[in-house]
Amino acid sequence: MNHPRGGATGESADAGTEEPLDEGSAARALDPSAETLHPDDDAPSSAEPSAVEPDDAIEPPPPAADAPADDGLAPEPAPSPPAPDGEPAPPPPPPALDASAHAHVLVDPVTASAPADTPLFDASAPLYVASTRIALPPAAALTRIDPLPTGADPSAGGGTPTPYASTVRHAHAGSAPVPVGRRRWFRRTVATVVALLLLATTGLAIYLFMSASGWRDQAKSYLGSSLELGGDLAGTRSDLSGARAELEAVRAQLATAQERIVELANEKAQLGDEWEITQQLVDYQERVSDAAGQVALALDQCVQGQQEFIGYLQRERESTVPTYDPAELAKFETDVEALCQAASEANIALQLELSR
Amino acid sequence: MRRAGRPGIAAATAVVVAAALAACATEDFPALPGPPVTEFVPSEAPVVRPSGLTPDGFDAVQRMAVRIRNVGCGSLSTGSGFAIDATTLITNKHVVADSADLQVSTYDGRDIDVTASSTAVIADLAVVRTAEELPSYPELAPADPVRGDEVTVVGYPQGGTLTVTRGQVIGSTTDPLNENLGEVLVTDAQVEPGSSGSAVLDSQGRVVGVVYAKSAAGQSFIVPVSTLAALLADAAAFTPTASCTP
Numbered sequence: 329m330n331h332p333r334g335g336a337t338g339e340s341a342d343a344g345t346e347e348p349l350d351e352g353s354a355a356r357a358l359d360p361s362a363e364t365l366h367p368d369d370d371a372p373s374s375a376e377p378s379a380v381e382p383d384d385a386i387e388p389p390p391p392a393a394d395a396p397a398d399d400g401l402a403p404e405p406a407p408s409p410p411a412p413d414g415e416p417a418p419p420p421p422p423p424a425l426d427a428s429a430h431a432h433v434l435v436d437p438v439t440a441s442a443p444a445d446t447p448l449f450d451a452s453a454p455l456y457v458a459s460t461r462i463a464l465p466p467a468a469a470l471t472r473i474d475p476l477p478t479g480a481d482p483s484a485g486g487g488t489p490t491p492y493a494s495t496v497r498h499a500h501a502g503s504a505p506v507p508v509g510r511r512r513w514f515r516r517t518v519a520t521v522v523a524l525l526l527l528a529t530t531g532l533a534i535y536l537f538m539s540a541s542g543w544r545d546q547a548k549s550y551l552g553s554s555l556e557l558g559g560d561l562a563g564t565r566s567d568l569s570g571a572r573a574e575l576e577a578v579r580a581q582l583a584t585a586q587e588r589i590v591e592l593a594n595e596k597a598q599l600g601d602e603w604e605i606t607q608q609l610v611d612y613q614e615r616v617s618d619a620a621g622q623v624a625l626a627l628d629q630c631v632q633g634q635q636e637f638i639g640y641l642q643r644e645r646e647s648t649v650p651t652y653d654p655a656e657l658a659k660f661e662t663d664v665e666a667l668c669q670a671a672s673e674a675n676i677a678l679q680l681e682l683s684r
Numbered sequence: 685m686r687r688a689g690r691p692g693i694a695a696a697t698a699v700v701v702a703a704a705l706a707a708c709a710t711e712d713f714p715a716l717p718g719p720p721v722t723e724f725v726p727s728e729a730p731v732v733r734p735s736g737l738t739p740d741g742f743d744a745v746q747r748m749a750v751r752i753r754n755v756g757c758g759s760l761s762t763g764s765g766f767a768i769d770a771t772t773l774i775t776n777k778h779v780v781a782d783s784a785d786l787q788v789s790t791y792d793g794r795d796i797d798v799t800a801s802s803t804a805v806i807a808d809l810a811v812v813r814t815a816e817e818l819p820s821y822p823e824l825a826p827a828d829p830v831r832g833d834e835v836t837v838v839g840y841p842q843g844g845t846l847t848v849t850r851g852q853v854i855g856s857t858t859d860p861l862n863e864n865l866g867e868v869l870v871t872d873a874q875v876e877p878g879s880s881g882s883a884v885l886d887s888q889g890r891v892v893g894v895v896y897a898k899s900a901a902g903q904s905f906i907v908p909v910s911t912l913a914a915l916l917a918d919a920a921a922f923t924p925t926a927s928c929t930p
Contacts, residue, residue: 518695522697525697525702535716536714538716539714539715539716539717540714542716542717543714543717545717546717546720549720550720550721553722553724557724582741585741586740586741586742589740589742589791589792589793590791590792590845590846591845592793593789593790593791593792593793593845593846594844594845594846596789596793597751597753597762597789597793597840597843598843598844600753600787600789601753601760601762601843604753604755604760604787605760608755608758608759608760611758612758
């Protein structure tokens with residue numbers, strides 16, 4: 329069962345009956361130095377059971393209390409943990425544990441040819457972890473983790489996952505060993521992610537192509553509209569220019585017309601004034617003429633009366649007997665003098681009217 | 685080394701592609717074009733700005749002025765006036781006094797029949813009613829102008845053409861002719877005989893006074909709009925104009 333960290337630990341905790349190592353004995357065997365010198369204290373990912381990606385047939389390594397035992401099964405020769413202060417450099421691991429001199433170290437040196445019941449380690453051989461020699465539990469306390477399937481070739485290369493690759497670690501200096509199962513899981517994950525991203529990228533490309541096509545078509549449509557509108561705009565501008573020129577001419581005409589209107593209104597007002605003045609003059613002349621006529625009529629009557637009175641007086645002088653009644657002659661003389669007086673007054677009034 | 689490089693390259697590629705995909709979520713990511721715009725003409729009608737145009741191109745200042753001919757008994761005189769509503773004119777009392785006939789003409793020469801006239805007792809102001817509607821009329825300013833205010837006088841100096849002159853209020857004084865109660869305004873706007881009754885307008889075209897006299901120094905005397913408004917508000921302030929006797 330593939331399960332990451334926690335699950336593997338839990339399973340190993342529950343599998344007490346199948347645990348090859350007795351917890352008490354393993355703890356006792358590893359107790360002196362495992363807690364203080366455990367190389368995975370600083371790199372738990374390389375030694376934690378949860379980091380192991382076992383196949384369904386693989387049992388996970390024991391939990392933390394069994395970690396020294398796991399390390400006892402897979403000592404790390406190259407990436408030595410930092411040594412405590414004052415301690416000498418750790419001695420190199422025993423050559424018997426180095427399955428690959430320069431590439432990989434098979435911590436779990438189980439091969440296809442190994443018998444299924446073969447103990448994993450020589451209980452009598454010392455096992456070095458980091459700089460501390462760790463005494464392994466007796467061989468009887470160790471059991472093989474999983475049997476090797478028939479036909480499996482554990483030496484087929486690091487790239488081929490095997491059921492026993494859970495403890496294969498990278499041996500390069502400075503790098504933590506990576507389990508093969510985890511690498512495979514990592515590769516699968518990366519492949520899946522890349523495939524998904526590839527699909528997403530493909531979809532994105534299709535989307536962008538459709539978007540670009542749409543925009544291109546719309547831009548082409550807008551270009552046509554722009555050309556049409558540009559033509560209309562040019563025509564409109566030309567019309568506007570002509571309209572403005574015409575407007576200026578119309579404004580000039582309007583100003584002229586307004587000026588002319590004002591002039592005509594003024595001329596009309598002046599003519600009206602003149603007409604009123606003339607009308608008043610005519611009225612005056614009428615009055616003067618009437619007065620003059622009256623003066624003339626009065627003078628004529630005066631003259632005629634005076635001439636008639638003179639004739640009366642001549643006939644009265646030539647005749648030996650009185651022809652006219654002297655009283656009537658006196659009355660006639662008075663009337664003539666009244667007419668002449670009226671004529672004189674009318675003349676005076678006329679002269680006064682003329683003098684205004 | 686080769687095995688170790690492949691996942692790294694793949695991871696880097698994945699990161700780059702993921703970053704590119706993440707960029708798709710930004711606002712700048714090109715979206716599909718929407719429906720094409722086919723109507724490019726603005727839906728909103730252009731705002732019509734008031735241009736001050738009149739039906740015949742004359743300014744409102746010119747359209748409200750009238751020329752008043754006072755045909756007396758053997759005499760003739762002219763003056764100016766202005767409309768304050770459709771059928772009411774304001775002018776000076778001495779313009780319409782001793783008249784046998786009042787004749788009103790507009791800026792464009794149209795004659796307006798006069799139905800009645802009345803004069804104020806305490807100011808050189810008169811109100812003339814017309815039979816036809818007048819072309820235009822302004823509104824009265826709410827307050828009198830003060831010293832330094834720009835004023836415009838529109839009238840018919842010497843009974844001639846319609847003339848617009850400008851000046852400034854230079855102060856106020858008591859009426860030198862003793863025809864008006866209270867103070868009158870003095871301006872430097874050039875007026876002539878015949879300008880009596882001309883409207884004095886402020887910069888906004890509102891009536892601020894009525895010209896009624898001038899001095900030998902060329903200063904014009906103005907009945908302030910406050911006096912005019914007060915008299916217009918008093919119905920008993922005006923009495924019918926007495927005609928002349930031949």
